[in-house]
Protein backbone atom coordinates (compact mmCIF):
# COMPACT_ATOMS: atom_id res chain seq x y z
CA UNK A 406 0.00 0.00 0.00
CA UNK A 407 1.24 3.48 -0.89
CA UNK A 408 2.20 5.66 2.05
CA UNK A 409 -0.13 8.54 2.84
CA UNK A 410 1.27 11.69 1.17
CA UNK A 411 2.52 14.47 3.42
CA UNK A 412 1.22 17.98 2.70
CA UNK A 413 2.60 21.23 4.11
CA UNK A 414 0.10 24.07 4.47
CA UNK A 415 1.10 27.71 4.95
CA UNK A 416 -0.27 31.17 4.19
CA UNK A 417 0.45 34.87 4.50
CA UNK A 418 -2.72 35.96 6.34
CA UNK A 419 -1.46 34.37 9.56
CA UNK A 420 -2.11 31.26 11.65
CA UNK A 421 -5.58 32.43 12.77
CA UNK A 422 -6.92 33.14 9.26
CA UNK A 423 -10.14 31.27 8.41
CA UNK A 424 -8.80 30.42 4.93
CA UNK A 425 -5.86 28.51 6.45
CA UNK A 426 -8.12 26.41 8.66
CA UNK A 427 -10.54 25.58 5.83
CA UNK A 428 -7.59 24.56 3.61
CA UNK A 429 -5.92 22.37 6.26
CA UNK A 430 -9.25 20.70 7.06
CA UNK A 431 -9.98 19.85 3.42
CA UNK A 432 -6.46 18.56 2.73
CA UNK A 433 -6.71 16.11 5.66
CA UNK A 434 -8.87 13.98 3.32
CA UNK A 435 -5.93 13.78 0.88
CA UNK A 436 -2.92 13.23 3.12
CA UNK A 437 -1.17 13.87 6.39
CA UNK A 438 -1.18 17.64 6.93
CA UNK A 439 1.37 19.80 8.75
CA UNK A 440 0.89 23.56 9.12
CA UNK A 441 3.65 26.15 9.48
CA UNK A 442 2.28 29.68 9.24
CA UNK A 443 3.20 33.20 10.34
CA UNK A 444 1.97 34.45 13.73
CA UNK A 445 0.67 37.64 12.08
CA UNK A 446 -0.56 38.91 8.72
CA UNK A 447 2.26 39.31 6.17
CA UNK A 448 0.15 40.08 3.09
CA UNK A 449 2.09 41.65 0.18
CA UNK A 450 5.46 40.78 1.74
CA UNK A 451 6.71 39.04 -1.42
CA UNK A 452 9.53 36.53 -1.25
CA UNK A 453 11.49 37.22 1.91
CA UNK A 454 14.37 35.40 3.57
CA UNK A 455 15.03 36.34 7.18
CA UNK A 456 18.81 36.38 7.67
CA UNK A 457 19.51 38.94 10.39
CA UNK A 458 17.34 37.87 13.31
CA UNK A 459 16.46 34.55 14.93
CA UNK A 460 13.39 32.66 13.81
CA UNK A 461 11.08 31.27 16.50
CA UNK A 462 8.49 28.55 16.07
CA UNK A 463 5.96 27.36 18.63
CA UNK A 464 3.48 24.53 18.34
CA UNK A 465 -0.18 25.54 18.40
CA UNK A 466 -3.45 23.58 18.55
CA UNK A 467 -5.18 24.26 15.24
CA UNK A 468 -6.90 21.08 14.16
CA UNK A 469 -7.14 17.56 15.58
CA UNK A 470 -4.45 15.28 14.12
CA UNK A 471 -2.53 18.16 12.52
CA UNK A 472 0.91 19.31 13.66
CA UNK A 473 0.85 23.11 13.52
CA UNK A 474 3.48 25.76 14.20
CA UNK A 475 3.30 29.52 14.25
CA UNK A 476 6.51 31.42 13.53
CA UNK A 477 7.78 35.00 13.55
CA UNK A 478 9.05 34.50 10.00
CA UNK A 479 7.62 35.48 6.65
CA UNK A 480 5.46 33.07 4.61
CA UNK A 481 8.47 31.89 2.59
CA UNK A 482 10.46 31.53 5.85
CA UNK A 483 7.68 29.25 7.15
CA UNK A 484 8.04 26.94 4.14
CA UNK A 485 11.84 27.04 4.38
CA UNK A 486 11.65 26.08 8.07
CA UNK A 487 9.39 23.17 7.20
CA UNK A 488 11.36 21.77 4.28
CA UNK A 489 14.61 22.10 6.24
CA UNK A 490 13.28 19.87 8.99
CA UNK A 491 10.86 21.61 11.38
CA UNK A 492 8.18 19.08 10.50
CA UNK A 493 8.78 15.47 9.43
CA UNK A 494 10.28 14.61 6.06
CA UNK A 495 9.71 14.09 3.23
CA UNK A 496 7.05 16.57 2.10
CA UNK A 497 5.14 15.65 -1.07
CA UNK A 498 3.21 18.89 -1.67
CA UNK A 499 3.14 22.49 -0.44
CA UNK A 500 -0.16 24.40 -0.49
CA UNK A 501 -0.42 28.08 0.49
CA UNK A 502 -3.67 29.87 1.26
CA UNK A 503 -6.49 30.25 1.12
CA UNK A 504 -5.66 33.92 0.74
CA UNK A 505 -8.32 36.54 1.43
CA UNK A 506 -8.25 38.36 -1.92
CA UNK A 507 -7.27 37.38 -5.44
CA UNK A 508 -3.63 37.16 -6.58
CA UNK A 509 -3.61 37.63 -10.35
CA UNK A 510 -1.14 38.95 -12.93
CA UNK A 511 1.79 40.81 -11.33
CA UNK A 512 0.17 40.41 -7.88
CA UNK A 513 2.18 37.22 -7.61
CA UNK A 514 5.38 39.27 -7.30
CA UNK A 515 3.98 40.95 -4.17
CA UNK A 516 2.02 38.03 -2.78
CA UNK A 517 3.31 36.25 0.31
CA UNK A 518 0.90 33.42 -0.49
CA UNK A 519 2.50 32.85 -3.88
CA UNK A 520 6.00 33.26 -2.36
CA UNK A 521 5.25 30.46 0.13
CA UNK A 522 4.29 28.13 -2.73
CA UNK A 523 7.33 29.21 -4.77
CA UNK A 524 9.60 28.40 -1.82
CA UNK A 525 8.28 24.84 -1.98
CA UNK A 526 9.06 24.59 -5.69
CA UNK A 527 12.56 26.01 -5.13
CA UNK A 528 13.06 23.13 -2.67
CA UNK A 529 11.98 20.69 -5.40
CA UNK A 530 8.44 20.07 -4.15
CA UNK A 531 5.28 20.61 -6.19
CA UNK A 532 3.26 23.50 -4.81
CA UNK A 533 0.30 25.72 -5.40
CA UNK A 534 -1.00 29.01 -4.05
CA UNK A 535 -4.76 29.40 -3.74
CA UNK A 536 -6.59 32.70 -3.27
CA UNK A 537 -10.23 33.69 -2.94
CA UNK A 538 -11.43 36.53 -5.14
CA UNK A 539 -13.31 38.55 -2.55
CA UNK A 540 -13.98 41.43 -4.96
CA UNK A 541 -17.17 39.54 -5.86
CA UNK A 542 -18.17 38.60 -2.28
CA UNK A 543 -21.81 39.18 -1.45
CA UNK A 544 -21.05 40.06 2.18
CA UNK A 545 -18.46 40.00 4.92
CA UNK A 546 -18.37 36.18 5.27
CA UNK A 547 -16.50 34.19 2.64
CA UNK A 548 -17.02 30.78 1.03
CA UNK A 549 -13.61 29.29 1.87
CA UNK A 550 -15.12 25.80 1.94
CA UNK A 551 -15.78 25.72 -1.79
CA UNK A 552 -12.21 26.87 -2.56
CA UNK A 553 -10.90 24.30 -0.04
CA UNK A 554 -12.81 21.51 -1.79
CA UNK A 555 -11.15 22.52 -5.05
CA UNK A 556 -7.73 22.61 -3.34
CA UNK A 557 -8.26 19.02 -2.15
CA UNK A 558 -9.22 17.88 -5.64
CA UNK A 559 -6.20 19.59 -7.24
CA UNK A 560 -3.87 18.25 -4.52
CA UNK A 561 -5.10 14.70 -5.13
CA UNK A 562 -4.58 15.01 -8.89
CA UNK A 563 -1.05 16.42 -8.51
CA UNK A 564 -0.08 13.70 -6.02
CA UNK A 565 -1.44 10.99 -8.36
CA UNK A 566 0.65 12.23 -11.30
CA UNK A 567 3.69 10.16 -12.20
CA UNK A 568 6.94 11.72 -11.01
CA UNK A 569 7.51 14.90 -12.95
CA UNK A 570 9.24 18.25 -12.68
CA UNK A 571 7.83 20.00 -9.59
CA UNK A 572 4.72 22.04 -10.36
CA UNK A 573 4.15 25.65 -9.35
CA UNK A 574 0.53 26.69 -9.80
CA UNK A 575 -1.33 29.88 -8.98
CA UNK A 576 -5.02 29.27 -8.29
CA UNK A 577 -7.83 31.80 -7.83
CA UNK A 578 -11.39 30.94 -6.86
CA UNK A 579 -14.32 33.38 -7.12
CA UNK A 580 -16.02 33.91 -3.76
CA UNK A 581 -19.47 32.85 -4.96
CA UNK A 582 -22.04 30.62 -3.24
CA UNK A 583 -21.95 26.85 -3.83
CA UNK A 584 -23.39 25.97 -7.22
CA UNK A 585 -22.59 29.32 -8.83
CA UNK A 586 -19.11 28.53 -10.14
CA UNK A 587 -19.00 28.33 -13.94
CA UNK A 588 -16.17 25.79 -14.18
CA UNK A 589 -12.39 25.63 -14.12
CA UNK A 590 -10.06 27.27 -16.64
CA UNK A 591 -6.34 26.78 -17.26
CA UNK A 592 -5.03 30.32 -17.79
CA UNK A 593 -2.03 32.56 -18.27
CA UNK A 594 -1.32 35.54 -16.03
CA UNK A 595 -3.33 38.62 -16.94
CA UNK A 596 -2.58 42.30 -16.66
CA UNK A 597 -3.34 44.05 -13.40
CA UNK A 598 -4.08 47.77 -13.37
CA UNK A 599 -2.95 49.42 -10.14
CA UNK A 600 -4.24 52.86 -9.25
CA UNK A 601 -1.75 53.53 -6.49
CA UNK A 602 -1.02 57.09 -5.53
CA UNK A 603 1.56 58.67 -3.25
CA UNK A 604 0.07 60.21 -0.13
CA UNK A 605 2.36 62.62 1.68
CA UNK A 606 1.71 63.65 5.29
CA UNK A 607 3.54 65.20 8.22
CA UNK A 608 4.22 63.24 11.40
CA UNK A 609 3.69 64.86 14.84
CA UNK A 610 7.32 66.05 14.74
CA UNK A 611 6.85 67.82 11.43
CA UNK A 612 8.72 65.26 9.32
CA UNK A 613 7.32 64.05 6.01
CA UNK A 614 6.16 60.49 5.64
CA UNK A 615 4.64 58.64 2.70
CA UNK A 616 1.93 56.10 2.16
CA UNK A 617 1.58 54.11 -1.06
CA UNK A 618 -1.99 53.13 -1.67
CA UNK A 619 -5.09 53.25 -3.74
CA UNK A 620 -8.35 51.50 -4.45
CA UNK A 621 -8.54 47.73 -5.02
CA UNK A 622 -6.65 47.19 -8.29
CA UNK A 623 -8.55 46.46 -11.48
CA UNK A 624 -7.41 44.44 -14.45
CA UNK A 625 -7.70 43.87 -18.19
CA UNK A 626 -10.52 41.36 -18.74
CA UNK A 627 -9.04 39.19 -21.48
CA UNK A 628 -10.00 35.66 -22.52
CA UNK A 629 -7.44 33.06 -21.54
CA UNK A 630 -6.12 35.00 -18.54
CA UNK A 631 -6.65 34.55 -14.80
CA UNK A 632 -8.49 37.90 -14.71
CA UNK A 633 -10.73 36.80 -17.60
CA UNK A 634 -11.57 33.50 -15.88
CA UNK A 635 -12.53 35.21 -12.60
CA UNK A 636 -14.69 37.73 -14.48
CA UNK A 637 -16.56 34.73 -15.93
CA UNK A 638 -17.00 33.19 -12.42
CA UNK A 639 -14.56 30.39 -13.23
CA UNK A 640 -11.74 28.99 -11.10
CA UNK A 641 -8.39 29.98 -12.63
CA UNK A 642 -5.34 27.68 -12.56
CA UNK A 643 -2.10 29.14 -13.96
CA UNK A 644 1.16 27.21 -14.30
CA UNK A 645 4.05 29.51 -13.31
CA UNK A 646 7.76 29.08 -13.85
CA UNK A 647 10.49 30.61 -11.75
CA UNK A 648 12.72 31.24 -14.77
CA UNK A 649 11.81 34.88 -15.40
CA UNK A 650 14.16 35.12 -18.42
CA UNK A 651 12.49 36.86 -21.37
CA UNK A 652 13.69 34.24 -23.86
CA UNK A 653 12.00 35.97 -26.83
CA UNK A 654 14.18 39.06 -26.35
CA UNK A 655 17.59 37.42 -25.91
CA UNK A 656 18.52 37.94 -29.59
CA UNK A 657 17.20 41.52 -29.67
CA UNK A 658 19.32 42.36 -26.62
CA UNK A 659 22.40 40.87 -28.32
CA UNK A 660 22.12 43.55 -31.06
CA UNK A 661 23.13 46.26 -28.54
CA UNK A 662 26.78 47.24 -28.56
CA UNK A 663 27.71 46.59 -24.96
CA UNK A 664 31.41 45.89 -25.32
CA UNK A 665 33.65 47.84 -22.97
CA UNK A 666 36.56 46.88 -25.15
CA UNK A 667 35.30 48.26 -28.48
CA UNK A 668 37.86 51.09 -28.75
CA UNK A 669 40.82 48.85 -28.00
CA UNK A 670 39.60 46.32 -30.56
CA UNK A 671 39.15 48.98 -33.30
Ligand SMILES: [Mn+2]
Pocket residue numbers: 417418447448449504505518
Ligand atom coordinates in the same frame (compact mmCIF):
# COMPACT_ATOMS: atom_id res chain seq x y z
MN1 LIG B 1 -2.82 37.69 2.31
